[in-house]
Amino acid sequence: MxxxxxxxxxxxxxxxxxxxxxxxxxxxxxxxxxxxxxxxxxxxxxxxxxxxxxxxxxxxxxxxxxxxxxxxxxxxxxxxxxxxxxxxxGRRQEMELSAPVGRAGGGEERGGVQFVDLMEIDVPAPDAAADASERDRLVQRALDDLPLPLREILLLAYFQRLSYAQIADDLGIPLGTVKSRLHAAVAAFARKWKASQNGDDR
Amino acid sequence: MKDARNASADGEHAPALSAADAAALDALVDAGFDLEAVADEHRGRAERIVALLDPLRDAGIAGSARLVEDTLAHALGLEPHLCADDAAALDAWLEADGDPSLVPQAMRARAERHRALADAVCHCDAGDREALVDRTLALVQATIDRDAESLAFERAARRRVRFADVASVAAVLLIGASVLWPVLSSVRDQARRIACAANLHGAANAMSGYASLNQNALPMVTASYGGGTWWNVGKGPDRSNSANLYTLAREKYLSLSSLACPGNPNAPTVPASPEDRDWRTLDEVSYSYRVISGPQTPRWLDRTRVLVMADRSPVVQRAVRGERVNPEASTPNHGGRGQHLLFNDGATEWHASPVLPNGDNIWLPRSLERVLHQLSGGRLTGRELPDGPDDAFVGP
The missing domain is CATH 1.10.1740.10 (RNA polymerase sigma factor, region 2, helix turn helix motif)
Incomplete structure (x- = not known):
């Protein structure tokens, strides 16, 4: 090497x-x-x-x-x-407005805003998955449902495990934007993952 | 969750509403944002839209369907939110470079969850590494080869073009020169004429000085040419009319350079020897001088206005060599465009023709002019004299 x-x-x-x-x-x-x-x-x-x-x-x-x-x-x-x-x-992300609300659970709703609590979600564990390819498929589907900007920042953060400052520097966007966008991305992904786990999709 | 549609004509990446939500929004806008007026089938979704729009309504953007849809979709993109503990744990986990063990104990469990999510995302089958690496290297190599070929072609093209470039630049320069040349040439001629006119003014002053000391006589070293030849420049005062004019320089009424027209490349500006009494050759002479003819010679400031000096005669130059002459040709000093004349009243004038307004040709004596007029031809012999005090006739 x-x-x-x-x-x-x-x-x-x-x-x-x-x-x-x-x-x-x-x-x-x-x-x-x-x-x-x-x-x-x-x-x-x-x-x-x-x-x-x-x-x-x-x-x-x-x-x-x-x-x-x-x-x-x-x-x-x-x-x-x-x-x-x-x-x-020509791919365009679409949102299903009504779907996430009150169906997936794993959080609480305050003032119309959904809050995700990871401790209430069965996060995907590689060793616990009976079928790795099925887990991959479900993860991918959850990711596919994310708007591209969120998916992009989520993946950059996950794959590089960089600090916010480094991400902000690399993407050329303000640190505050990186932070709020990544928070939203993780929350959206976690919720979609949870929804897919519950079979509450497609 | 219903199937999200991916097809879109405009290819934007902004989140878009699903068809059902978009229809509900349209219905809501059509109803003037009055939920009561929205059809039942859209009512549920419209209620959610109104809830989401409440904060936006205060900002005064509700009412523009497109703007609302965009804003709504964007707002949806930021929904839902992480709870405060998960948000803090995410921040701490990332600051710990993705290692949950470095995260404070209180947040560690949640950091582990973040890592589990990330691991699930980051672990998928990457396929055959060597195959993709080889394909990638082949693509890069193909690009390198194509660039090399393209570069070689460009270089070849550049070589070919270079001749064309040079030719076109040369053509431009030639055209520019052809346009500018007459202008520059004219400017040079103008400068020469000005310098020449200044020479004649200087000569006028010198003659005035000479005349004041010599009973208004014109410069003269010979009393008369009775029968002699006056165009033998440099052959002695008795055989050269130009020696009379040279007197002004020899006796320091002016410098020899003042008798050198810029239009005559052979004119000396300093005497070859202080002993010189004349120019050495006809070519050196820039100005023709009234042919001095003894008692008949007019005087400076005389009652009769007569020509004293002029740019050198083209007629004498040809006649000396035995060539046919054109009496109406102008001096070579100024490209044949005309000549300066100095009269015995001290005035200098520019004349485009050697024929004065009274018909008198300055290159010839009137007698010869008459003969020429009668025969339409004839030769100057260098022996002719002015036909009288009022006959303008200059020799070398």
Whole structure:
């Protein structure tokens, strides 16, 4: 395994070491592809966007500031490519206004606003799932129901486990917006997950 | 949950209302936001919409269906909310770089829940790694190859274009030069004419000075040319009329440069030798001078106005070489466009033609003019003299 950091590999690739690029792709393959599968909801599309993302990395390698971290850059480019893909697909998120209210449970309603309490939700546990592929399918369906901006920030946070400040920096949006958007994203996802667990869907 | 439709013509990513909610909103707007007036089938959804719109109504945006729908959908995108404990735990978990064990005990259980959710999302089958890595590298390589080909083509194109570029730039420069050349040429001619006119003014002052010391005589070193040839410049005062004019420079009434027209590239501006009494060759002479003819020679400030000096004669230059002359040609000093004339009253004038308004040709004596007039031809021999004091006739 190459002991060099991502940033050092980019630097090496820029100076003509083509193997460094393969190392970068292999190193981030699993996480990035999963991120894209979750974001696009389509494995074939994730494959395409994955390739487009690394092509963009190749094209922009010279402009990459090696004093910054590579992984957030990679995921931001991937998110942009996925957004372009979804736009090309003409996909538009729809909300079911009435559905979440008073059906999924796992929270309380105050003044017309639903509050989610994770302690009242059976969170998906990998080892407890009888069927991993079925769990994947349910998670994906819950994600697919999220509006894209929420899904995007949820996935960026989950896959990168970054601080709000880092996310705000990477996405170029105010820290307060990151925070409120991620809170909303987690709440919406948890509720949809809960709804899917109850079989209260589709 | 009912099936959410994904198809949309405009491809926006903003959340959109489901068809049922959109219909309910339309019904609500049509009813002027009066729930009582909304049809029963839409009533339930309309009630929820009104509840959600209450805070917005205060902001005065209710009433615009599109704006309400967008705002509502956006509001829905932010619903529901995490409870305060989960929100705090999420913040703490992320600040701990996703490690629940680093989160304060009180929040740890909830942080674990966050991690479980995240793990569920982040773990899915990533498929065959090598295959996708190879496809990605192949795509990048194909792009590199295509760019290289494209670059080679561009370079080749650039080489081809370079000649065209040079040619077009050259054409532009030529056109520019052809447009500017007459202008610049004209500017140069103008400058020469001005300098030349200044020379004649200087000559007028010098002649005035000479005349004041010589009984108003014009500069003269020979008394008469009775029968002699006067165009032999540099061959001695008795054989050269130009030696008379040179006297002004020799006797320091003016500098030799004042008798050098800028239009004559051969004109010396300093004497080749202080002993010189004349220019050395005809080509060096810039100005023709009244052919001095003894007692008949007019005087400076005389009652009779007569030509004293002019830009050099083209007629003499050709006649000396035995060539046919055009008596109506103008001096070569100014491109044949005309000549400066200095009269014995000190005035200088620019004349486009060597023929004065009274018909007198300044390059020829009147006798020859008459013959020419009769024969429409003839040759100047260098022996002719002015036909009288009033005959304008200048030699070298």
């Amino acid at each position: 190459d002991p060099r950091t991502d940033e050092q590999l980019v630097e090496a690739y820029r100076t003509g070491e083509s193997d460094a690029f393969r190392t970068l792709i292999e190193r981030h393959h699993d996480d990035l592809l999963r991120f894209l599968i979750r974001l696009t909801g389509d494995r074939a599309a994730a494959d395409d966007v994955f390739q487009e993302t690394f092509l963009q990395i190749h094209l922009s390698a010279d402009s990459f500031d090696v004093d910054r971290r590579f992984r957030p850059w990679l995921f931001t480019i991937a998110a942009n490519k996925a957004r372009d893909y979804l736009r090309r697909k």
